[in-house]
Amino acid sequence: MAAETGTPTTLTLKSNDDELFSVAESAAILSVTIRNMVEDGCAGGVIPLDNVDGKTLASVITYMNGISAIPADEEKKKSYRDKFLSDKDFETLADMVLAANYLNMSCLMDAVSAKIAQVMEKKSVGWVRRKFGIENDYTPEEEAAVKEEHKWTFEGVETDDDN
Amino acid sequence: MALPIEIIEIVLSKLSVKTLLRFKTVCKSWNILISDPMFIRKHHDRQLRSKGSKKSENLFLVKNSQGFSLVKLEKGRRIQTLQQVFGPYLWVTVLCFCEGLILICDLSKENFALWNPSTRTHTVFKPTFYCVNAAFGVCHDPITDDFNVVIAKSYNYSVYSCNNKSWTMLEKEYETNYWASECSPQIVYYDPRDDKFKILHMPENVDYDKSIYLVDLSGFLCLYYEGRDKNTIVIWTKEKGIDIHSWNKLMTIENVEEPLRWFKPKWLLGNKIVIRIKETNHSGRLIVYSPCKKRFQEFKDTKMVFGWLGFVPYMDTLFFPVEKSGRIITGEFGFPIEKSIPERERKRKRKCIE
Numbered sequence: 398m399a400a401e402t403g404t405p406t407t408l409t410l411k412s413n414d415d416e417l418f419s420v421a422e423s424a425a426i427l428s429v430t431i432r433n434m435v436e437d438g439c440a441g442g443v444i445p446l447d448n449v450d451g452k453t454l455a456s457v458i459t460y461m462n463g464i465s466a467i468p469a470d471e472e473k474k475k476s477y478r479d480k481f482l483s484d485k486d487f488e489t490l491a492d493m494v495l496a497a498n499y500l501n502m503s504c505l506m507d508a509v510s511a512k513i514a515q516v517m518e519k520k521s522v523g524w525v526r527r528k529f530g531i532e533n534d535y536t537p538e539e540e541a542a543v544k545e546e547h548k549w550t551f552e553g554v555e556t557d558d559d560n
Numbered sequence: 561m562a563l564p565i566e567i568i569e570i571v572l573s574k575l576s577v578k579t580l581l582r583f584k585t586v587c588k589s590w591n592i593l594i595s596d597p598m599f600i601r602k603h604h605d606r607q608l609r610s611k612g613s614k615k616s617e618n619l620f621l622v623k624n625s626q627g628f629s630l631v632k633l634e635k636g637r638r639i640q641t642l643q644q645v646f647g648p649y650l651w652v653t654v655l656c657f658c659e660g661l662i663l664i665c666d667l668s669k670e671n672f673a674l675w676n677p678s679t680r681t682h683t684v685f686k687p688t689f690y691c692v693n694a695a696f697g698v699c700h701d702p703i704t705d706d707f708n709v710v711i712a713k714s715y716n717y718s719v720y721s722c723n724n725k726s727w728t729m730l731e732k733e734y735e736t737n738y739w740a741s742e743c744s745p746q747i748v749y750y751d752p753r754d755d756k757f758k759i760l761h762m763p764e765n766v767d768y769d770k771s772i773y774l775v776d777l778s779g780f781l782c783l784y785y786e787g788r789d790k791n792t793i794v795i796w797t798k799e800k801g802i803d804i805h806s807w808n809k810l811m812t813i814e815n816v817e818e819p820l821r822w823f824k825p826k827w828l829l830g831n832k833i834v835i836r837i838k839e840t841n842h843s844g845r846l847i848v849y850s851p852c853k854k855r856f857q858e859f860k861d862t863k864m865v866f867g868w869l870g871f872v873p874y875m876d877t878l879f880f881p882v883e884k885s886g887r888i889i890t891g892e893f894g895f896p897i898e899k900s901i902p903e904r905e906r907k908r909k910r911k912c913i914e
Binding site for chain 1: 562563566567568570571572574575576578579581582583584585586587588589590591680
């Protein structure tokens with residue numbers, strides 16, 4: 398492979414909306430899913446990634462390139478991850494956590510899920526239902542009872558109008 | 561955006577207890593997930609792991625006249641008060657703590673509570689015997705997921721099962737005090753697997769004529785004693801866990817001016833150690849010692865904060881004894897003390913043990 402020829406091997410990834418991306422193999426194998434394909438010799442042509450759209454894949458590849466350019470320094474990697482995720486909105490983060498899960502990239506998975514948790518921390522129950530597309534299946538009485546039991550946890554919650 | 565439940569579980573395990581309790585209201589499946597013992601365990605283990613790391617928040621509960629303050633040790637040796645936390649009783653004595661749960665009793669020493677300050681819940685119980693001069697311990701039995709409260713006296717000890725809400729009284733095989741005894745020291749511990757007290761081997765080269773002290777230090781069992789002279793203190797730590805018997809020498813503190821009995825290691829802050837120095841019964845101060853620089857530095861404005869007793873590590877956890885019917889704990893010499901035993905007979909049995 399790459400080490401033998403001396404020139405970096407490039408892989409071609411295809412998103413589920415048929416966009417093609419070139420990425421260095423050394424960066425792409427951060428994904429265990431892709432690494433397994435490479436090791437099994439299935440990475441010769443185009444690698445189809447059926448669960449990731451083009452926009453998300455572009456973002457994931459930016460991350461792969463960025464993080465693999467940093468030498469083994471956990472502090473620097475962490476600050477890169479923080480910066481990379483800092484301007485992402487909830488919908489983008491949700492797409493990325495699904496992609497990271499599908500691509501089996503534990504470091505990205507950890508970082509994105511922690512970021513989502515950080516975004517959720519002070520949010521209201523209504524915000525969560527809207528963003529996660531969850532239907533309230535409590536009866537009004539049941540909901541009031543659950544809420545009453547943990548009344549103090551509703552103090553200091555952000556108001557609902559911030560999207 | 562609908563996320564699969566496995567991913568939701570990963571995200572939720574990173575939330576604070578307060579937010580998790582609020583999100584029980586989102587829908588039934590989230591309530592079930594957040595209440596699930598497996599999830600609680602995962603969330604708890606995550607908190608335990610972060611405790612020793614750089615991410616650790618260094619949070620403590622400090623007792624004050626209204627209850628407790630939640631405080632944070634910050635850079636520059638400052639203490640920031642975050643909020644007031646109210647416990648089950650107004651006037652309490654903190655007896656011991658275990659993985660975020662705190663055993664407290666009221667002024668009468670007749671009413672006890674195992675309290676989780678992060679969920680703001682507690683379970684109360686009353687010992688069926690006299691508890692003066694007793695030593696207290698709390699442990700989590702990983703097999704039954706039960707919390708056991710151990711109250712040890714000179715010749716016997718009693719174990720309260722939070723799951724079964726029952727007491728077991730057992731006879732001690734070793735005539736030692738719980739944890740450390742003052743003369744010819746040895747360390748004993750309670751093993752929840754067979755309800756027995758066992759001897760824990762001490763580090764080698766410990767001078768057996770000296771008093772030893774034991775405390776919890778950032779989740780480690782910490783042993784310390786006077787070194788070669790009155791001004792040095794030797795500190796050892798051991799990872800918690802019944803099967804781990806290896807001690808590590810943490811550091812030797814030099815140039816100590818205070819008597820050893822006023823000196824209490826409290827927390828590890830990177831490679832430094834936070835120590836509470838007692839001045840009188842109602843005052844004390846907090847200092848940090850750097851073994852590299854061999855230097856003591858005092859926390860700012862601690863006289864005010866540490867005028868009161870009680871300084872307990874705070875851990876954000878959903879952990880709590882899960883009520884369920886399980887095995888009734890009885891030991892070789894023990895019997896469960898339950899309400900069904902007639903008062904006269906109970907007295908007789910107690911007498912023969914005491």
